[in-house]
Amino acid sequence: MTFGYTMIVMKTRKIKLPVILIAVFLGCMYLFRGSVIEFRDEIIKDKNTSSLNTQRYSISKPGSIWWIVNKKRPLPAGYVPPNLSVPNVTRRLDDDNESMKIDSSITKNIEELFSAAKQSGHPLVFASGYRSEEYQRQLFERYVREGGQEYADKTSAKPGTSEHQTGLAFDVCEAYKDCELETSFGNTNTGRWIKDNAHKYGFIIRYLEGKENETGYTYEPWHLRYVGKDLAKELHSTNRTMEDYFNVR
Numbered sequence: 001m002t003f004g005y006t007m008i009v010m011k012t013r014k015i016k017l018p019v020i021l022i023a024v025f026l027g028c029m030y031l032f033r034g035s036v037i038e039f040r041d042e043i044i045k046d047k048n049t050s051s052l053n054t055q056r057y058s059i060s061k062p063g064s065i066w067w068i069v070n071k072k073r074p075l076p077a078g079y080v081p082p083n084l085s086v087p088n089v090t091r092r093l094d095d096d097n098e099s100m101k102i103d104s105s106i107t108k109n110i111e112e113l114f115s116a117a118k119q120s121g122h123p124l125v126f127a128s129g130y131r132s133e134e135y136q137r138q139l140f141e142r143y144v145r146e147g148g149q150e151y152a153d154k155t156s157a158k159p160g161t162s163e164h165q166t167g168l169a170f171d172v173c174e175a176y177k178d179c180e181l182e183t184s185f186g187n188t189n190t191g192r193w194i195k196d197n198a199h200k201y202g203f204i205i206r207y208l209e210g211k212e213n214e215t216g217y218t219y220e221p222w223h224l225r226y227v228g229k230d231l232a233k234e235l236h237s238t239n240r241t242m243e244d245y246f247n248v249r
């Protein structure tokens with residue numbers, strides 16, 4: 001009788017210990033659930049760091065400095081920026097060429113960038129700015145003719161999807177050199193200066209190296225986009241694309 005009772009107690013104890021441990025663990029989780037949720041939110045917040053208000057400008061409104069245009073997010077048909085003007089910097093073509101124009105609201109920023117580059121010993125040339133839908137059509141068709149559809153899709157934009165049409169993006173090249181727009185530009189002193197400094201003037205390298213699956217384009221160290229200083233600094237320090245930052249992939 002006594003022996004049988006002892007066995008029952010032992011068995012019960014064997015079962016009890018793990019049950020008690022689980023209960024204590026669950027109890028702790030319940031008590032500290034607030035902290036656990038906060039910790040998780042901290043991690044999510046950390047992904048979109050900084051005090052930048054991500055609602056400050058629209059990413060969908062035409063003309064907004066945060067407007068995201070890509071192959072999946074075309075411009076409204078026939079979009080033309082309300083005011084276009086020629087920036088007062090060294091330009092590749094004559095003034096009457098459409099591509100020497102840019103959205104008037106950012107000419108000052110371009111002039112500041114070019115002036116800083118020149119002072120640092122890396123003079124730039126404004127290679128190509130605004131592009132109308134019609135001109136992009138001609139350009140894309142030429143790429144298809146010369147390199148085939150796949151090549152054209154990778155390196156150029158279908159008419160109505162080019163960031164150049166927004167008037168907020170442009171290509172640069174090194175002064176006194178051929179304006180070839182090749183990826184090796186990223187490794188020149190001028191290309192490196194742009195990489196390290198463009199954000200200070202509100203510009204980003206829009207198509208980053210290794211981010212083709214986010215932007216839809218291969219690396220273009222010469223293609224700059226104005227997004228304002230706050231966002232430019234944020235994207236530069238985190239090496240993120242607009243698509244990734246605003247989660248519109």
Ligand SMILES: [Zn+2]
Pocket residue numbers: 164170171222223224
């Ligand atoms: Zn470009």
